[in-house]
Amino acid sequence: MSAETAAGPVASGPVPGALPIALDALGGDLGAAPNVEGAVQAARAGVPVLLVGERTRLHAELGRHTGSAGLPIEVIDAPDVIGMDEHASDVRGRPEASINVCTRLVKEGRAAAAVSMGHSGATMASALLTLGRIRGVDRPAILTHLPAQGGFTTLLDVGANADVKAAYLAQWARLATVYLRVLEGQENPTVGLLSIGEEDHKGSALVLEAHALLRELHGLGHGQGINFYGNVEGNDIFKRTTDIVVTDGFTGNVVLKLAEGEAKVLLGWVKEALSSDLRSKLGGLLVRTRLRGLAERLDPGTYGGSVLLGVRGLTFIGHGKSDARAVKNAVLRAARAHEAQLVPRLEAAFGAS
Amino acid sequence: MSAETAAGPVASGPVPGALPIALDALGGDLGAAPNVEGAVQAARAGVPVLLVGERTRLHAELGRHTGSAGLPIEVIDAPDVIGMDEHASDVRGRPEASINVCTRLVKEGRAAAAVSMGHSGATMASALLTLGRIRGVDRPAILTHLPAQGGFTTLLDVGANADVKAAYLAQWARLATVYLRVLEGQENPTVGLLSIGEEDHKGSALVLEAHALLRELHGLGHGQGINFYGNVEGNDIFKRTTDIVVTDGFTGNVVLKLAEGEAKVLLGWVKEALSSDLRSKLGGLLVRTRLRGLAERLDPGTYGGSVLLGVRGLTFIGHGKSDARAVKNAVLRAARAHEAQLVPRLEAAFGAS
Secondary structure (H helix, E strand, O other): OOOOOOOOOHHHHOHHHOEEEEOOOOOOOHHHHHHHHHHHHHOOOOOOEEEEEEEOHHHHHHHHOOHHOOOEEEEOOOEEEOOOOOHHHHOOOOOEHHHHHHHHHHHHHOOOEEEEEEHHHHHHHHHHHHHHHOOOOOEEEEEEEEEOOEEEEEEOOOOOOOOOOOOHHHHHHHHHHHHHHHHHHOOEEEEEOOOOOOOOOOOOOHHHHHHHHHHHOOOOOOOOOOOEEEOOOOOHHHOOOOOEEEHHHHHHHHHHHHHHHHHHHHHHHHHHHHOOOHHHHHHHHHHHHHHHHHHHHHHHHHHHOOEOEEEEEEEEEOOOOOOHHHHHHHHHHHHHHHOOHHHHHHHHHHHHH | OOOHHHHHOOOOOOOOOOEEEEEEEOOOOOHHHHHHHHHHHHOOOOOOOOEEEHHHHHHHHHHHHHHHHHHOEEEEOOEEEEOOOOOOOHHHHOOOOOHHHHHHHHHHHOOOOEEOOOHHHHHHHHHHHHHOOOOOOOOEEEEEEEEEOOOEEEEEOOOOOOOOOOHHHHOOOOHHHHHHHHOOOOOOOOOEOOOOOOOOOOOHHHHHHHHHHHHHOOOOOOOOOOEEEEEOOOOOHHHHOOOEEEEEEEHHHHHHHHHHHHHHHHHHHHHHHHHOOOOHHHHHHHHHHHHHHHHHHHHHHHHEEEEEEEOOOOOHHHHHHOOOHHHHHHHHHHHHHHHOHHHHHHHHHHHHH
């Protein structure tokens, strides 16, 4: 193991199930440690991983995991990295940047997917430049999952496009529908359009136009159609009124960060309340395990990161503060998306239009 | 007491402190009961109230409160009411609709403020039509408070304007600054512009333009200037990174409803976790009182509703599901805004421009 190129035995064959996941191994706020540990966990679960980044650092980090030598993990040297404070457009002139190496491995069929906890703008830019768009998709969108009553709500776009057109929202509704069908086995997921009133006539000019387009898509054939519920409001996201909520990348990003931020603050208040006096402290001790389960449910890492939908290749974007568990979940989700042939199925759905 | 007109002793004098609050007494999802009970509580706290609505129903409801006869409460008959399912524009042709009677009482100087838990669009429309805009304000905005770390965050617009211009955001930042100065004694509150990245160059086209305007306002004289912090993100709202967060009415409304909806679902999960087994149930019993305090902190009614800023008269808009406590808090807040001369001080600030 630990070959310095991707030409090792793992990546040599075209067998889809055995293709490794290319992990941008120095990406994210926490550096190599959680990425490498997450890769080790994913490899132990049977998913081969290409660790892309500065060779010596990655080997050193790998060396800290005893027993990792027998795992399907390779290191691919990429001396350059796009820092969190650099511009997304910097990916253009830097072919050796780790994220560019990851997306190129996908493009060349040597990796099943690119996964990065690093600069999300750079990851998007690299995927777009290297992999290109699915025919019929004007703009790729970032899809994510939020914990909600009885499961999770699928939300997109959460940040790829701050300014959008109504047609994008309609395309994203179709992409997300196929995504849930392929990855979650939901045959006919419901789609809600985020607005500021349930009534059809309420909302911004953009929402009114998108509403009409989504209404048209509702009831088309299984390949192209969506199951449009109508407008939903902010409170419907946690109520899980619909399986999918579609919105522009500005509102979606605010929603995602607000939801995560509020969960954090509220759980902090609950903990505070449970240690405010002796009686509460005793009660807090008794309920500790249950609250830990709740905290895990609210952890963004539980859902395996976000996926960039609409590019011709699998690209997963994780939280900058992802721990090893979140990295592992993202890698496993990427492998599952590859096995389920997500990209070909998205292309087929749009090819029918 | 119970005079049928507003020409009673309470409303006859121009003494600001003694002017009653006009309450749209049948407004809201729960009808007369919480409005009348809230009015009784406010009157007991020393704030005179005009109950505006269908006379017989209001007298009947008032009759259920023993001891209310001696309180400074009058009933003003308004046979018509704008239903929750009617259009906001319906206020135009219906002068006897309760919300129109309320705003007219303010316009005529017979009430200090209009307060409604009813149709918020109709309340806005009525206030705009009857009271007009403050000079220099293009569009009024709805300002509200969200619970946050160590206090609350002031957010606007939360729904009056789905489509906006950058100049509106700059005006709202000034309105909110004066509001917090006058009502909360915060001399120099910080203003954040809601965006999808802290960096100045990130955000939608609208945000980039608004950022430049807010930057200009920063550092002007005390009368016109604002204390601009820069861009903030969704997670900054509960962290209380800034005192004020300014955004368009679409995003703000989504934020408000998401925040309320998430708090509700999360508290439900905490309660569920505390009753999942015997051990947790026992713990739950011990922490019950503390959690009740937390639930109250998260209750939108705690903050006394929202205020429509930018019209020439005080107008408060409450949650449709407001209980008596929320109604009382909104009435008390309205009285405080009147005593503090909020509208004249807003006019003075804009007059200086």
